[in-house]
Amino acid sequence: MYCDELDHVQAHKVSRNFKKNQSLFLEGASPRGVYCINEGMVKLFQRGDEGKEQIIRIAKAGEIVGFKSLFNEIPYQVTAETLEESNICFIGKEDFLDMMDANPILRKAVIKELSHELSDREDFITNMSQKSVRERLAFTFIILQKIYVKEPINLSREDLANFVGTATETLIRLLKDFKEEGIIEVHTRKISILNKEKLLFIAGK
Amino acid sequence: MYCDELDHVQAHKVSRNFKKNQSLFLEGASPRGVYCINEGMVKLFQRGDEGKEQIIRIAKAGEIVGFKSLFNEIPYQVTAETLEESNICFIGKEDFLDMMDANPILRKAVIKELSHELSDREDFITNMSQKSVRERLAFTFIILQKIYVKEPINLSREDLANFVGTATETLIRLLKDFKEEGIIEVHTRKISILNKEKLLFIAGK
DNA sequence: AATAAAAAATGATTTATATCATATTTCAAA
DNA sequence: TTTGAAATATGATATAAATCATTTTTTATT
DSSP: OBGGGGGGGGGGOEEEEEOTTOEEEOTTSOOOEEEEEEESEEEEEEEOTTSOEEEEEEEETTBEESOGGGTTTSOOSSEEEESSOEEEEEEEHHHHHHHHHHOHHHHHHHHHHHHHHHHHHHHHHHHHHHSOHHHHHHHHHHHHHHHHTTSOEEOOHHHHHHHHTSOHHHHHHHHHHHHHTTSEEEETTEEEESOHHHHHHHHOO | OBGGGGGGGGGGOEEEEEOTTOEEEOTTSOOOEEEEEEESEEEEEEEOTTSOEEEEEEEETTBEESOGGGTTTSOOSSEEEESSOEEEEEEEHHHHHHHHHHOHHHHHHHHHHHHHHHHHHHHHHHHHHHSOHHHHHHHHHHHHHHHHTTSOEEOOHHHHHHHHTSOHHHHHHHHHHHHHTTSEEEETTEEEESOHHHHHHHHOO
16 A cells, blocks of 8 residues: 555645654554655564564555554554664544545555455465475565565565564575575675576475 | 344345355455355365465354455455355355445444454464464464354364464374363364463463 | 274474574674 | 674574374264
């Protein structure tokens, strides 16, 4: 779902700059509205029992985060945190819900978005339970390339591991394998994909 | 989301009996409508690359399945199959979408249901990536008890394993452990929970 | 009731991945 | 430019869980 679907309500928007690693909202807090990313990137994650993050989604400029919980009437189950300096606008809960009531197009967009995300999560579950870490890493790179489009992927090893759902050490070892196989190119934090076909092959189906 | 929210449209309903292990719809097929379970139980699963099922959800009498894909405009990503003899009614896509346009209460119910399911799946992902099979089995029993309420859980070992996301042999061994620890009672296929507290403790958080 | 087929159970073995320990590199701040 | 801390990397080891093989039990069918 995209911010521009909310363009006709500029009036309601309050835009703000966020530094890197700043939280938009925290797991357990009460939802107050939705966040529209004008610039930057945001990771959404859940913390497991031992505090380890599981990244559920990475949202980029143009995308909206935090609206799922508006309809849930329960606290956020995920934390949203910037991955880089970002400019993000906020739309209050009441405003957003009013807009939805008034605007069938927005309504359809929300429903469609929720459905899409639901499908994504279901695929994620099946991948998580049936694929090896190597396969999941390949799949993760495919996803990340859609997010980082033409610029190199820029995530810490830990974030990458927390997206794939593995230990940081395991991730680092696999990164080395992929590098040696000529699938990726690594410059410190910046990872470029050299062979997408091979990634698709490794990821399977 | 519950069938009774659709009660005012009885006219549109076409009810039908399903035998055990019959499919309502298949992964890859085009969505034609939603299914309302009057009686019985339905498993929703995805098949992984090697054909192993990952059960995503088990729906019981009163629940609706298959509406996510209506808004997706893409084929079903899961298969729905009865776990026992069932009576299920079908509501065509057009009818359902019309009803949604006309009925704000139904609309809100759909949105709320999608949000809830999305939260469930996200928890599922975190559990899958951070918990041991033993912990996940405990958690699965908590979920199953909400579905089977007062009757014993009645699933094949394979289905149980495919819900937990593990090998059937591993599941069987854990079942034995739980039995020996007095957490569950097993009569062939029927499993009763004796100690919910302990399950909650094992499942964590 | 007898028989076959499917499901469940058990045992032995392998393997992927986590964990723990330590070294090296990168990066930010003084 | 030095210094310290955080991030990354590598090695050694442990272990949960998968896999493979076989047996036993349950269920359905004649």
